Amino acid sequence: MAVFEIVATAFWAMLPAYVPNNAAVLFGGGAPIDGGRTWGGRRVLGDGKTWRGTIAGWGTGMLVALALNQLADPAGDVLGVSLPIFPDSALVALPLGAMLGDIGASFLKRRSGRERGAPFPGLDQLDFVVGALVLAFLANPGWFSDTFTLPVITVVIVLTPVLHVATNGIAYALGLKDEPW
Ligand code: CTP
Ligand code: MG
Secondary structure, eight states: OOHHHHHHHHHHHHHHHHHHHHHHHHHOOSSBTTTTOEETTEESSOTTSBHHHHHHHHHHHHHHHHHHHHHHHHHHHHHTSOOOOOOHHHHHHHHHHHHHHHHHHHHHHHHTTOOTTOOOTTHHHHHHHHHHHHHHHHHOHHHHHHHSOHHHHHHHHHHHHHHHHHHHHHHHHTTSSSSOO
């Protein structure tokens, strides 16, 4: 695979996992998943992880994957590359895994004494990537290994923090997010 095709594949395949976080910021709010419960004197997850944000993020990610499936052939022709199609299993797993990874990170942040919104460099940028990749692998190992080759995964790990920092900075500048991370 040429470098351009690797980057295009990485970005395309991860879009259903990138969008849920941003959708959760836009649509989040309401009842927290942990119902206000604490563990060891600290919130289990905190007010930043809500049912509405999670469901909205997951749903938006699935819609993105459905739309990408319609666009894969024409966009691939224009770019001169072959773009991946999301089977139902991956279409469900990528955004759900992204949300679960983010929720898992909040759990770890609370256990390590970080309040809601406190930064955890590295974890903040890659939690949803790990969640999405692990769940996609479990849901469809064949599709996963065809799509996420080692070069593609490498690009995902390098590209994601850059995109994440940039989009969160924009969301902060627009007043949609309380912190720029
Ligand atoms: N959000 C949500 N549900 C989720 C994830 C995010 O409602 N599952 C919304 C919340 O309004 C949250 C905002 O998106 O405040 C930003 O998400 P994030 O940065 O992940 O949460 P934080 O508030 O920073 O909390 P944490 O320290 O737990 O990451
Ligand atoms: Mg945060």
